[in-house]
Each structure stands twice: as structure tokens, then as C-alpha cells.
Amino acid sequence: MRAWYLSESPGQYSIGEVTDPLPGPDEVRIAVRASALNHMDLWLTTGMPKPPRFPHVPGNDVAGVVESLGEGVTTWSLGDEVVVNTALVPDAALSRGVNSVLDPGMRLLGEHCWGGHGEFCVVPAHQLCAKPPERSWAEVASYPVCTTTAWRLFRRADLQAGESVLVTGIGGGVATAAFSLAQHLGCEVYVTSRDESKRQRAIELGAAGAFDSSGPYPVTVDVVVDSIGPAVWDNAFRTLRHGGRMLVCGGTSGPKVELNLPRLFFKQLDVIGASCGSQVEFEHVSGLVADGLPVIVDEVIPLAEYPRALDRLREARQLGKIVLEHPSS
Numbered sequence: 001m002r003a004w005y006l007s008e009s010p011g012q013y014s015i016g017e018v019t020d021p022l023p024g025p026d027e028v029r030i031a032v033r034a035s036a037l038n039h040m041d042l043w044l045t046t047g048m049p050k051p052p053r054f055p056h057v058p059g060n061d062v063a064g065v066v067e068s069l070g071e072g073v074t075t076w077s078l079g080d081e082v083v084v085n086t087a088l089v090p091d092a093a094l095s096r097g098v099n100s101v102l103d104p105g106m107r108l109l110g111e112h113c114w115g116g117h118g119e120f121c122v123v124p125a126h127q128l129c130a131k132p133p134e135r136s137w138a139e140v141a142s143y144p145v146c147t148t149t150a151w152r153l154f155r156r157a158d159l160q161a162g163e164s165v166l167v168t169g170i171g172g173g174v175a176t177a178a179f180s181l182a183q184h185l186g187c188e189v190y191v192t193s194r195d196e197s198k199r200q201r202a203i204e205l206g207a208a209g210a211f212d213s214s215g216p217y218p219v220t221v222d223v224v225v226d227s228i229g230p231a232v233w234d235n236a237f238r239t240l241r242h243g244g245r246m247l248v249c250g251g252t253s254g255p256k257v258e259l260n261l262p263r264l265f266f267k268q269l270d271v272i273g274a275s276c277g278s279q280v281e282f283e284h285v286s287g288l289v290a291d292g293l294p295v296i297v298d299e300v301i302p303l304a305e306y307p308r309a310l311d312r313l314r315e316a317r318q319l320g321k322i323v324l325e326h327p328s329s
């Protein structure tokens with residue numbers, strides 16, 4: 001098939017022919033219609049993480065049409081329009097429900113195995129949800145990783161309607177997903193960004209306040225959602241009220257932060273981490289998307305122009321998800 005791939009890491013993506021991926025037992029092959037970028041697309045070029053083998057096809061977020069079925073698949077039919085849960089788990093792990101994603105056999109589509117920035121993508125049949133028919137291919141390719149991660153964090157934090165939430169770095173994919181979801185759940189949502197026009201856009205989208213990410217943030221909140229790490233940690237942590245929750249799903253500015261222990265225990269704070277989500281959570285989120293949860297798409301770019309999409313992400317010019325539109329022949 002034709003795909004974007006890495007031959008080494010650190011390294012840069014090329015486009016060309018790679019071995020056709022074929023579905024094994026209980027797997028399906030999807031003709032990809034849309035795949036979205038994540039910061040992972042950039043991490044993979046730096047060697048952090050390094051893909052397990054080369055060539056490697058990136059792309060964590062995948063939506064498309066079932067094109068062929070492996071032996072034993074009865075739950076899907078050729079031509080079904082589907083969206084893929086990025087956190088791939090062994091069949092036996094599914095019985096663990098929301099904890100299935102903690103299985104040591106969990107693999108991330110596009111990181112530990114080939115992802116969606118090519119013609120076809122092969123995944124276990126139990127990883128799919130039907131595409132909500134009213135939503136565009138770009139919208140459905142935008143929600144799997146980010147909205148499922150945000151939902152897992154909110155579920156674990158027991159987020160309640162009426163609570164206040166601060167989302168850092170609103171330009172990011174996972175940040176915009178958390179923003180939309182928190183609003184949808186009835187929360188008052190504040191944001192940060194380095195970019196004045198993004199702060200303004202967030203206000204237009206209903207943010208209760210928008211602050212420069214360099215801080216300080218003149219607000220006290222119940223919950224913070226952060227994917228940036230050290231560049232904002234101290235300011236973000238200070239905004240939490242007593243009993244607040246710090247939700248962490250990334251460290252774009254670095255892997256380590258300084259934790260102020262008296263602030264943690266005197267204020268009785270919780271720090272909660274999450275990486276992607278289980279099939280149960282993905283199905284819940286797919287239901288919310290079917291019911292109209294807003295999904296913020298920044299730009300739809302032809303698959304052939306992946307390098308331009310990567311530049312946009314690297315330079316943080318986006319607000320929301322950058323999506324690659326695949327040829328539909």
C-alpha cells in the first residue's frame with residue numbers, strides 16, 4: 001500500500017509503497033478515509049519514542065470503511081463505516097472493562113504498530129465503533145485519542161456539572177477535546193494559551209476566561225487538565241482549590257516537574273494521570289459524539305501534504321485537530 005513511513009528514528013517521514021497489511025484472525029482491514037495528527041507524530045521523529053521496527057507507519061486516529069475481514073469476524077461487514085479506539089488491547093483484557101487499558105499487552109495504534117497515515121489499517125475487530133452517520137470523516141477522525149483520554153480523566157476525577165476547570169494550552173488537540181467535553185458536562189471552563197488569537201477564539205467558544213500560559217492565572221478552580229508539563233505546572237497547580245484535582249495526560253514541554261508537597265497535602269489535592277482509554281470509555285465517547293458533542297477541527301489537509309500538516313503542528317499554529325483527508329477511491 002501507499003503510506004507515509006519512517007525508516008529510522010530520529011528521522012523524517014517519506015511517502016511510498018510499504019508491505020500491504022493483511023488482517024489476521026479476528027482482525028479487520030480498514031480503507032482509511034481520514035486520520036488525524038497528534039503530538040505523537042512529532043515525538044516519533046525524535047526517537048522518543050522509537051517505533052519497535054521499521055518501516056513504521058504513523059497515525060493514532062483512524063476512521064474509514066471496513067474493506068476486508070479476517071477469519072472469525074462476524075461483528076462487522078464489508079462497507080461498514082467505523083472509527084478505531086487507539087489503545088489496542090488483547091481480546092482477553094476486554095473483560096476488565098475500564099481497566100482493560102491497564103493490560104500489559106496494550107499497544108498504541110501508530111506507535112507500537114502501524115497507524116493510519118496510509119491506504120489501509122489493520123486492527124482487532126473489537127477495537128471499532130460505528131461512525132456516527134451525522135458527523136464528517138474529519139470530525140470522527142478527531143475524537144478517538146483526545147476525547148477518550150479527556151473522558152477517562154474526567155471520569156476518574158468524578159467531574160461534576162457546575163465545577164470549574166482550567167485547560168492549559170488550548171491550541172492542542174487534547175486540550176480542545178477536554179475543553180469541549182468539560183463544557184458539555186456543564187462545567188465552567190477557563191483556558192490558557194501562549195497565543196492571543198487562540199485566547200480570543202476560546203472566549204468566542206464560551207470559555208469563562210483565557211490567560212497567557214506564562215501565568216499567573218487569576219482564578220481558583222476545582223480541576224486542571226494539563227498536557228504541557230513543566231512550562232505551566234507551577235502556575236496551574238497553584239490555581240487548584242482545596243480538594244482540587246490535577247489531571248495529567250502529557251508533558252509536551254518536558255517529562256519532569258517540581259511538586260510542591262505542602263501544597264499537595266495541605267490542600268488535599270489529587271494528581272491523576274491517564275493514557276488513552278478503554279473500549280467501554282471509547283464507546284461512551286462515541287455516543288456523545290453521535291449526540292452532537294462539538295469536535296474542534298483546525299484544518300483538513302490532503303494526505304499528500306502531511307509535511308505541511310506536521311509543520312503546522314510543530315509551530316503550534318493549530319487550534320484543535322489537524323486531519324489528513326485520504327483519497328476515497
Ligand SMILES: NC(=O)c1ccc[n+]([C@@H]2O[C@H](COP(=O)([O-])OP(=O)(O)OC[C@H]3O[C@@H](n4cnc5c(N)ncnc54)[C@H](OP(=O)(O)O)[C@@H]3O)[C@@H](O)[C@H]2O)c1
Nearest residue numbers: 039169170171172173174193194227231250251252275276
Ligand atoms: N495520554 C494520552 O492519552 C495523550 C493523548 C493525547 C496527547 N497526549 C500528550 O499530550 C500532549 C499534547 O498532545 P497534543 O496532540 O494535544 O499536542 P498539540 O496538538 O501539538 O498541542 C500542544 C499544545 O501545547 C501547548 N504547548 C506546547 N509547548 C508548550 C510550551 N513550551 N509552553 C506552553 N505551552 C506549550 C501549545 O498550546 P498553545 O498553542 O495554546 O500555546 C500547543 O498548541 C503531548 O505531550 C502528547 O504526547 C497524551
